[in-house]
Amino acid sequence: MGLRESLRKLKEEEEAQKKLSVKREVKKELTKLKNQIKTTTKKCVMCSRDAQYSIKGSSEWYCKDCAKECFGDLSHLKKT
Numbered sequence: 001m002g003l004r005e006s007l008r009k010l011k012e013e014e015e016a017q018k019k020l021s022v023k024r025e026v027k028k029e030l031t032k033l034k035n036q037i038k039t040t041t042k043k044c045v046m047c048s049r050d051a052q053y054s055i056k057g058s059s060e061w062y063c064k065d066c067a068k069e070c071f072g073d074l075s076h077l078k079k080t
């Protein structure tokens with residue numbers, strides 16, 4: 001393989017790598033967005049901010065701060 005050809009090949013591989021990492025970035029952003037949508041559907045019953053915690057067997061949701069304030073610790077709570 002000549003130098004010119006191997007250089008071309010190296011460049012091609014570089015491009016392919018770049019495309020792959022862009023794909024990965026997009027996928028990551030999409031997952032983040034999906035998670036955001038999921039969490040924004042739940043509202044804290046105390047302050048109506050986004051809630052991530054709920055009591056087991058209950059439909060009431062709490063944000064981290066309110067959950068801490070009400071229950072002291074988060075170990076009894078289910079995290080989304």
Ligand SMILES: [Zn+2]
Pocket residue numbers: 044045046047048049062063064065066067
């Ligand atoms: Zn709250």
